[in-house]
Amino acid sequence: MFDFLDLQRYDLFGAFWVTAQLAVFSAIGSLVWGTILAGMRVSPVPLMRVFGTAYVNIVRNTPLTVIILFTSLGLFQTLGIAMGGESFKETNFRLAVLGLTAYTAAFVCEALRSGINTVPVGQAEAARALGLSFTQVLRLVVLPQAFRSVIAPLANVLIALTKNTTVAAAIGVAEAALLMKRMIENEAQVFLIGGIFALGFILLTLPTGLLLGWVSKRVAVKR
Amino acid sequence: MRLRKSTAAVASVFALALTATACGSDDGGSDGGDGGSEGLTIGIKYDQPGLGLQNADNEFTGFDVDIATYVAGELGVEPEDITWKQAQSPERENMLKNGDVDFIVATYSITDERKQEVSFAGPYFVAQQDLLIRAGESVENTDAINDLNLCSVAGSTSAQKIQDNFAEDVNLQEFGGYSECLTGLENGAVDALTTDNTILAGYAAQAEHQGKFELAGLDLGLENYGIGLPKDDTELQEKINAALEKMFEDGAWAEAVEKNLGPAGFETPDAPEITEGS
Numbered sequence: 001m002f003d004f005l006d007l008q009r010y011d012l013f014g015a016f017w018v019t020a021q022l023a024v025f026s027a028i029g030s031l032v033w034g035t036i037l038a039g040m041r042v043s044p045v046p047l048m049r050v051f052g053t054a055y056v057n058i059v060r061n062t063p064l065t066v067i068i069l070f071t072s073l074g075l076f077q078t079l080g081i082a083m084g085g086e087s088f089k090e091t092n093f094r095l096a097v098l099g100l101t102a103y104t105a106a107f108v109c110e111a112l113r114s115g116i117n118t119v120p121v122g123q124a125e126a127a128r129a130l131g132l133s134f135t136q137v138l139r140l141v142v143l144p145q146a147f148r149s150v151i152a153p154l155a156n157v158l159i160a161l162t163k164n165t166t167v168a169a170a171i172g173v174a175e176a177a178l179l180m181k182r183m184i185e186n187e188a189q190v191f192l193i194g195g196i197f198a199l200g201f202i203l204l205t206l207p208t209g210l211l212l213g214w215v216s217k218r219v220a221v222k223r
Numbered sequence: 224m225r226l227r228k229s230t231a232a233v234a235s236v237f238a239l240a241l242t243a244t245a246c247g248s249d250d251g252g253s254d255g256g257d258g259g260s261e262g263l264t265i266g267i268k269y270d271q272p273g274l275g276l277q278n279a280d281n282e283f284t285g286f287d288v289d290i291a292t293y294v295a296g297e298l299g300v301e302p303e304d305i306t307w308k309q310a311q312s313p314e315r316e317n318m319l320k321n322g323d324v325d326f327i328v329a330t331y332s333i334t335d336e337r338k339q340e341v342s343f344a345g346p347y348f349v350a351q352q353d354l355l356i357r358a359g360e361s362v363e364n365t366d367a368i369n370d371l372n373l374c375s376v377a378g379s380t381s382a383q384k385i386q387d388n389f390a391e392d393v394n395l396q397e398f399g400g401y402s403e404c405l406t407g408l409e410n411g412a413v414d415a416l417t418t419d420n421t422i423l424a425g426y427a428a429q430a431e432h433q434g435k436f437e438l439a440g441l442d443l444g445l446e447n448y449g450i451g452l453p454k455d456d457t458e459l460q461e462k463i464n465a466a467l468e469k470m471f472e473d474g475a476w477a478e479a480v481e482k483n484l485g486p487a488g489f490e491t492p493d494a495p496e497i498t499e500g501s
Contacts, residue, residue: 004336073403077412088372088396169377172397181378184313188337191317 004187005196015179016200022096022165022175023204027158029101034108039138041113052109060106064167067103071095072171088172096168104161111153115146118221151216158212159205176200263300265291266310266318266327266451270400273425273483274330283307286421289479290347290470291328294450297466316340319453326459327451330422332380333499342456343449343499344463347476349492350419352381352443355427355436357408362415362439365389372396374404374413381418384444401426408436415439419446421484428486438489449499457500464497 005012040052059067072095075081083098085091119142127137166177180197184190267287268275275287292302310318310329318324319341326344333343354362354373362368368389375382377397385393396413398404405426407413416423420438427436450467452459470476471494480491 069403072398073406077407077410087394089394092396169397170399172377172395178377178397181313182383183378185378185380186334186336186383188316188334188340190313 002192004183004189004192010179010183012179012196012200015174015176016204018093018173018175019162019165020204022093022100022168022173023158023162025097026100026104026161026165029097030104030108030157030161031154033101033105034112035143037105037109038112038116039135041109042116042138044134056106056109059103060110062103064099064103064164065170068096068099068167068170071099089174092168092171092173096165096171096173100161100164100168103164104157107157107160108154111150111157112143112146114153115148115150116142118149119145145221148219148221151212151219155209155212155216159209162205162208163201262304262306263295263298263326264306264308264324265295266308266315266324266329267291268311268329269309271330271422271425272429274421275328276425284483285425286348286479286483287328287330289483290450290467290476291326293470293475293479294326294328294463294466297469298462315451319451322453326463329451330419331449331451332446333449337451340454342452342454342460344452344460345449345467345497345499346447346495347450347467347470348421348448348480349495350421350446350448352384352417352446353420353423353441354415354417354439354443355408355423356415356439358435358437360414362441365441365443368415368441369393371414372412374398374407374416375418376401376404379418380446385417389443405432405436417443420489421448424484424489428484428489433486447495447498460500464500467497 007013037052037055040048041056043049043052072092075098076083076091076095082091083094085094123141123145124137127141132140165175168175169177169181172178176197180193183193187193267283267285269277269283271285271287273285275283275285277283288307292305295302295305308318308324310324310327312329315327315329315331316337319327328347330350331337331343333346337343354368354371356362362371368385369392372394373385374396375385375398377399382395382397386395396404396407398407401416401418401422404413404416408416416426416436423436423438426432427438450463452463467476476494477491480489485491
């Protein structure tokens with residue numbers, strides 16, 4: 001029944017390794033960029049607030065496929081931004097990370113902003129009264145508590161991101177979804193192959209969810 | 224009370240599932256099951272210029288469509304009694320197994336793996352893998368492929384073949400569809416688009432692309448296009464094979480090739496030999 005699963009011919013683990021790399025790099029990138037965006041959205045500078053709000057609303061309402069295709073057709077092919085990649089393979093991987101980061105950061109920002117709202121306003125006011133600057137208030141008082149309260153929503157975002165990496169197949173990144181297309185094309189076993197890949201993604205995302213669920217309970221701020 | 228609520232919910236889910244599947248099998252039964260007497264349901268591509276393309280008026284044009292119409296005519300079905308159905312590449316085997324279509328004419332290459340799931344009639348065309356390049360450029364031989372930036376569709380047989388057989392470290396850009404590759408070919412990001420020459424010719428022959436691209440004329444491997452049938456339907460297989468033979472002989476086949484693929488400078492090859500059959 002599983003004769004078609006020729007691991008010599010189909011590098012199943014290699015493909016999932018690329019998926020995992022895409023997810024990890026994009027997760028780090030979007031955590032950083034999302035945090036900056038959240039900072040902008042609560043900042044006292046109107047221009048930053050406007051930029052943060054506009055970015056989040058435009059990016060999160062644009063289909064991911066459009067963003068990913070834009071990185072390849074727009075940034076790379078038309079504007080010639082190769083992100084230092086020597087071949088299509090390297091360039092595409094980096095473009096996909098860029099696109100996924102830009103997209104996921106919008107969701108990270110909103111999750112984090114809801115966390116900021118859980119920190120009582122009095123704390124920020126007290127910190128201001130002590131003479132801390134805006135960035136110090138955010139860095140030392142508000143964000144540490146905000147992060148601890150949004151681990152569970154961020155886990156959702158991370159799981160969604162892991163599954164969204166499949167969109168990178170649209171610009172030819174050799175991750176799991178592309179290998180799945182290849183196998184279906186050759187082997188005419190759409191359900192079995194689809195099942196294997198679904199299982200692979202569950203194996204990636206289920207532990208992530210369980211682990212982060214446990215972490216979120218451990219670090220929650222008891223109020 | 225709580226229990227009754229959840230039971231009701233579960234029951235309605237089941238009911239929904241049942242009606243949904245009932246609908247599905249109804250569809251299959253009415254237009255797929257007995258076929259022949261009142262009409263035919265034929266699977267084709269909807270998005271492949273020159274082969275099977277749906278235009279704005281909901282009409283279908285292309286080589287596969289002409290083949291299917293001729294074969295249906297030989298089976299005693301008028302063109303207006305044909306129901307076209309979209310057969311996307313990954314779904315073709317299941318459409319035949321479920322009886323959603325009577326047969327499939329959709330650039331369906333005959334392979335041993337597929338023959339374990341479905342049967343074929345034909346082949347009705349032998350396509351060659353080739354390169355599509357910008358008009359005025361040329362690729363001398365297969366060794367020169369290594370130095371090119373190539374483009375193809377993610378996961379397609381053509382993309383795999385070029386990596387396996389010709390150029391292992393070739394710089395290959397894979398996209399979800401051919402039109403993205405054409406954008407790249409036009410703006411210079413890639414040097415060549417590779418897949419079956421029929422598909423390439425279909426794109427090159429489109430009004431908006433005419434004169435911009437041409438085929439390189441290399442032979443990078445053959446694909447035998449067959450008509451996909453439900454497994455072991457030898458009666459239909461024989462009828463379709465006979466219809467194809469007739470089409471090859473009376474000139475309708477060459478005419479269909481010329482009409483659909485000719486504008487791209489595609490030379491009509493000899494008709495293939497029917498190899499599928501018991």
